[in-house]
Amino acid sequence: MAACDMPGLTPLDQALTTLLSGIEALPGKEQVPLQQAVGRVLAEDVCSTLNVPPADNSAMDGYAVRAADLNAGCELTLLGKSMAGHPFSGSVAPGECVRIMTGALLPAGADTVVMQENTTVLESGRVQFQASAPQGDNVRYCGDDIRAGQVILHAGRRLRPADVGLLASIGIAGVSVRPRLKVALLATGDELVMPGEPLADGQIYQSNSFTVAAVAKRLGCDVLDLGKVDDSPEALRQAFIQADRQADVVITSGGVSVGEADYTKDILAELGEISFWKLAIKPGKPFASGRLPNSVFIGLPGNPVSALVTMHQLAAPMLRKLAGETQTAALRLPAVAASVIRKSPGRTDFQRGIWQLNEQGQIVVRPTGGQSSGVLSSMSQANCYIVLEQMRGRVNEGETVTVEPFDALLG
Ligand SMILES: Nc1nc2c(c(=O)[nH]1)N[C@H]1C(S)=C(S)[C@@H](COP(=O)(O)OP(=O)(O)OC[C@H]3O[C@@H](n4cnc5c(N)ncnc54)[C@H](O)[C@@H]3O)O[C@H]1N2
Numbered sequence: 001m002a003a004c005d006m007p008g009l010t011p012l013d014q015a016l017t018t019l020l021s022g023i024e025a026l027p028g029k030e031q032v033p034l035q036q037a038v039g040r041v042l043a044e045d046v047c048s049t050l051n052v053p054p055a056d057n058s059a060m061d062g063y064a065v066r067a068a069d070l071n072a073g074c075e076l077t078l079l080g081k082s083m084a085g086h087p088f089s090g091s092v093a094p095g096e097c098v099r100i101m102t103g104a105l106l107p108a109g110a111d112t113v114v115m116q117e118n119t120t121v122l123e124s125g126r127v128q129f130q131a132s133a134p135q136g137d138n139v140r141y142c143g144d145d146i147r148a149g150q151v152i153l154h155a156g157r158r159l160r161p162a163d164v165g166l167l168a169s170i171g172i173a174g175v176s177v178r179p180r181l182k183v184a185l186l187a188t189g190d191e192l193v194m195p196g197e198p199l200a201d202g203q204i205y206q207s208n209s210f211t212v213a214a215v216a217k218r219l220g221c222d223v224l225d226l227g228k229v230d231d232s233p234e235a236l237r238q239a240f241i242q243a244d245r246q247a248d249v250v251i252t253s254g255g256v257s258v259g260e261a262d263y264t265k266d267i268l269a270e271l272g273e274i275s276f277w278k279l280a281i282k283p284g285k286p287f288a289s290g291r292l293p294n295s296v297f298i299g300l301p302g303n304p305v306s307a308l309v310t311m312h313q314l315a316a317p318m319l320r321k322l323a324g325e326t327q328t329a330a331l332r333l334p335a336v337a338a339s340v341i342r343k344s345p346g347r348t349d350f351q352r353g354i355w356q357l358n359e360q361g362q363i364v365v366r367p368t369g370g371q372s373s374g375v376l377s378s379m380s381q382a383n384c385y386i387v388l389e390q391m392r393g394r395v396n397e398g399e400t401v402t403v404e405p406f407d408a409l410l411g
């Protein structure tokens with residue numbers, strides 16, 4: 001069936017644009033020490049008050065010289081040495097050089113550093129050089145990396161390991177960050193049992209709260225797992241009211257389809273506002289979002305892969321926006337299908353696959369087994385999505401497809 005024959009299904013991009021335009025970053029900020037800043041979202045731009053490096057210095061162990069003095073076999077008089085933390089106090093005149101270590105300040109008068117491997121210390125104590133060198137060779141100039149006054153990290157940045165090093169390198173001991181989002185999780189369904197408990201006929205172990213919590217935690221959220229809710233309007237009503245009191249965001253799984261026990265949408269509409277989506281993606285067709293009196297509501301479909309894929313593709317960008325984080329587009333790359341990939345036109349598929357490089361340096365990808373939305377093992381084995389366009393049908397071996405490598409939330 002062609003996509004135009006699938007009425008009421010909204011493309012993912014369109015749904016995401018609408019969902020994101022309807023929410024704002026939650027207000028507030030707090031100061032945290034740098035040791036606790038990785039993974040947090042900057043609340044303000046950070047400006048450097050320093051040049052980095054703070055002064056011209058050496059990139060090598062060797063000799064600081066004037067480049068104009070150098071030629072093959074030339075000899076220069078050794079004046080002294082410049083060590084990291086112990087600069088040479090004099091200045092280098094024509095015909096002179098100074099022993100210098102990596103990171104030590106370049107003495108006045110010198111403009112170049114020659115690696116010690118290209119020199120010989122003579123019995124006279126003078127230093128002989130094997131060749132000339134371009135002026136500035138092996139010198140790290142003041143401000144090469146960062147200039148005083150420059151914004152080094154912008155508000156909205158989720159801090160990475162290199163970022164906290166960068167902040168430390170300009171002497172910053174703490175930063176202003178956005179508060180952590182409080183996220184309450186509810187798993188709906190009479191059939192659900194917690195791992196560790198015995199399983200009766202017709203019951204299954206609940207897994208969605210574990211996958212969804214794992215992603216939310218990787219996004220730096222404080223997660224409050226409120227457990228399972230039975231498929232009854234009253235149980236859902238009470239659970240939603242409790243969750244709404246405690247959290248900035250309430251995320252449920254299950255009960256958003258058209259089944260007789262699918263009450264999530266009704267209760268959400270009763271207590272707050274609902275927008276219900278039928279998305280043109282597979283897995284993850286049913287998806288609800290909206291507001292409760294105090295919180296943003298996200299209703300994921302119940303099937304385990306659908307819940308995780310919609311958590312990643314829709315809920316995670318929403319959580320990032322609420323947390324004040326600047327959005328970045330997912331990495332998508334062309335790849336060669338290593339096998340036939342079954343697909344029907346109508347929805348954009350997020351099949352689970354393994355990508356690797358072949359001997360020609362091309363990315364090749366194959367699906368990881370069963371692609372039903374209940375088959376979590378195919379997600380567990382995967383290192384990427386194979387993103388197959390809405391209108392596309394079966395993919396033959398050798399055709400080009402798009403892969404989206406799992407990012408830090410899923411990988
Ligand atoms: N007539 C139709 N039926 C269905 C449609 C449809 O359009 N028309 N959509 C299908 C799609 S697609 C999905 S996805 C599911 C979503 O349904 P719900 O969100 O209402 O989810 P449930 O019915 O509650 O559960 C579905 C499935 O997932 C299992 N589940 C639920 N919660 C958990 C959990 N926390 N951990 C593990 N597994 C869970 C549940 O036992 C069911 O097997 O609807 C289709 N039906």
Ligand code: MOO
Nearest residue numbers: 283284285306373
């Ligand atoms: O498309 Mo539903 O999301 O899993 O099977």
